[in-house]
Amino acid sequence: MELRDKVVVVTGGASGIGAAMARRFMREGARAVVVADRHADAAESVAREIGGHAATVDVSDEAQVQRLIDDTEARHGTIDLFCSNAGITAHGGPELPDADWQRVMDVNLMAHVRAARALLPRMLARGRGHLLQTASAAGLLSQFDAPYAVSKHAAVAFAEWLSITYGARGIGVSCLCPGGVETPLLEAETPQRRALMASGIVSAETVAECVIDGLREERFLILPQDFIREQMQRKAADTERWLRGMRKLHAAAG
Template identity: 65%
Template sequence: MELNGKVVVVTGGASGIGAAMARRFAAEGARGVVVADRDIEAASQVAKEIAGLAVQVDVSVAADIERVVDVATAQYGPVDLFCSNAGIAIPGGIELPDEVWNQTWDVNLMAHVHAARTLVPRMLERGSGYLLNTASAAGLLSQFDAPYAVTKHAAVSFAEWLAITYGARGIGVSCLCPGAVDTPMFRSASEVRQELMSGGHELTADDVAQTVVDGLRDERFLILPHEEVLTYYQSKAEDIDRWLRGMQKLHARAD
């Protein structure tokens, strides 16, 4: 998929990877870029930089997702690429209350479902369209916090299901699974976790945006900005017991 002349929506577009993607899509010649985020002030700043449109959204609310798509369509025309990128990470495990699990589920997984429900029928009718769902390396490798890892696994699985179900019917699907990226979410982690997650060489959000553009051009399902993630993922598939032992050691260091 080439971005030139396309209409794009990016949720979580006010900062981090989302903002970098919005800027890069505009630089690639997108006809219209909608920057959607709960933080409308920050989203408006990004939109101003790229002559785009800012829309306030709570991605956990289905009606909000539908409204963003309707606003984008009214402003620029049918949405060609929807980047379901917003996400949250709350530290902890089984001790966390249901409210945290439900909130993380709603943002990290159900937001993708809401986007697909809204867009897939429209894209099928047109015979084209593309969904980019941001998950995480944690969605492949189960790193650190339970609600984050579990919901990101679900996000990867849902993207796989979308590709299987609609990939032969004109709808492209990619799943972005970055590792450590220098974003507000990454910087909020402890120094120990930052070191374990990145090995001291985290990528920038702009690096990720470049990988996304390349991945969309090639229409790759898994877009992996960190090459080592694929190596770890393959190791997991080859010998899961050995991989689990390695992850137990990593988890112990984090604690």
């Protein structure tokens, strides 16, 4: 997929990976880039910088996601690429209350489902369209906080299902699974976790460049760091050994 003259929406676009993608898409010659985020001022700042359009959206609210899509297509024309990129976490495991689990699932998984629910009929009618869904290496390798890892696993599974179900009908699907990235989400991590990830941390701009390459090659899985694929291969080759290694990593993270 080439971005020139395309209409693109990026949720979570006010900072981190989302902002870097929005900037990079515009440099590729996108006709319109909509920077969607619940932080209105930050979204407006990025949109103004790149000559895009800002939208204030809480992706956990289906009506707001639907309105984002309707307003974008009314203003700019049909959406060629929709990037479900917003993400949050909650620190802990099963001891966390249901409300915390639901909040993370609503943003990290259900926002992808709601966007696809609204967009797929339109894209299928046109016979084209691309969905880019930001998951995480945690969605492949189960790292750190349980709600984050579980929701990202689900996001990967949903992206796979979309590709299997609609890939032969003109719908492109890509799943972005970065490891450590210099974003506000990473800044909130403990010093121990940041230290463990230090050798593999990349900039948001590096991730955006990988996204451009992945879209151009129409790849499903976009992995900005080589170690992720290596760990996936180790996991598949010897799951028991891989789990022992991950237990050591978990213990070191504290």
